Amino acid sequence: MKKLGILLLLVLIVGGGAYWYFTTYSPKKADKNTTQNSNLVKDNRNTNTVMDGELLDIVFYKQVSLSSSKFFYNDDPSSSSIFGEKPYAYFNVVYKSSGTQTEVLEYYKNIFTKPIEREYPDSDMVTGYIDEYKVSATRYEADNTVYLQIHFPSEKVTKDSIYLNKFPLELKASSYLEEHELSYGVLEQNGGEVEYTKYYTIIDSGDKNQDGKDDIDEYDEVLTDYKATYKYEPNYVFDEKLQQLTWEYEGYKVTVAFADSHDRVYVMMRKKL
Secondary structure, eight states, X not given: OHHHHHHHHXXXXXXXXXXXXXXXXXXXXXXXXXXXXXXXHHHXXXXXXXXXXXXXOEEOTTEEEEEEEEXXXXXXXXXXXXXXXXXXXXXXXXXXXXXXXXXXXXXXHHHOSEEOOOSSOOTTEEEEEETXXXXXXEEOTTOOEXXXXXXXXXXXXXXXXXXXXXXXXXXXXXXXXXXXXXXXXXXXXXXXXXXEEEEEEEOOOOOTTOSSSOSOOHHHHHHHHHHXXXXXXXXXXXXXXXXXXXXXXXXXXXXXXXXXXXXXXXXXXXXXX
16 A cells, blocks of 8 residues: 555656546446546546556546545544545545536436435435445535545555655654644645645643643643744744744745644645646
């Protein structure tokens, strides 16, 4: 799986990251639209791919433009996937489509090898299997944006076996932070950007001296430490109102945002392609 992660990252950075394209697999089920459009789609490289070394060849139905393509892994105990799984990993594509909501949702329903009936269905979303992968496609009536998620089988991807934990920059370790969601991918805004994100939850160290009060303000401890650690980095800025640090590192813009309201620290790194 490490090899897969490295391959994905290389394609992201060298190839623009928006188009994962290989030629070793094709879906077992396809309707007329798939066959009619396949050559055009492949010529335009509008296909997302690569699941565990295989090609999952999914057409971006009536695509006008591609907004982003990213890979996510989440092991936060308080979070679960749309399929109720934890931890979970998925490949996420956002694109603009000229198809209507009905056309888009019907298209993906028709290429599912088996539908997935959710307890609380959403009229804007369809879910199903394409072979072993759980897939969701969402297209809201008021917007022309399609949100496509391809979820890995839980046994195939773990935090230790993927490349997502290899950020370009690892922040100073803190005993008050626990790392959770990791992502990397490409955004098509601003001429194309590589983006890495992750978030940490703040660990409450509790009342060790049992005086009825919290011994440490962990949020403030981490914020104060990071401000002191990174204040000499190029173009460092601390925004008091946003509780946010920014600086530059090897061409990346680094943003570290502290969210006291839900005890998280968010990290984002972006770099132009």
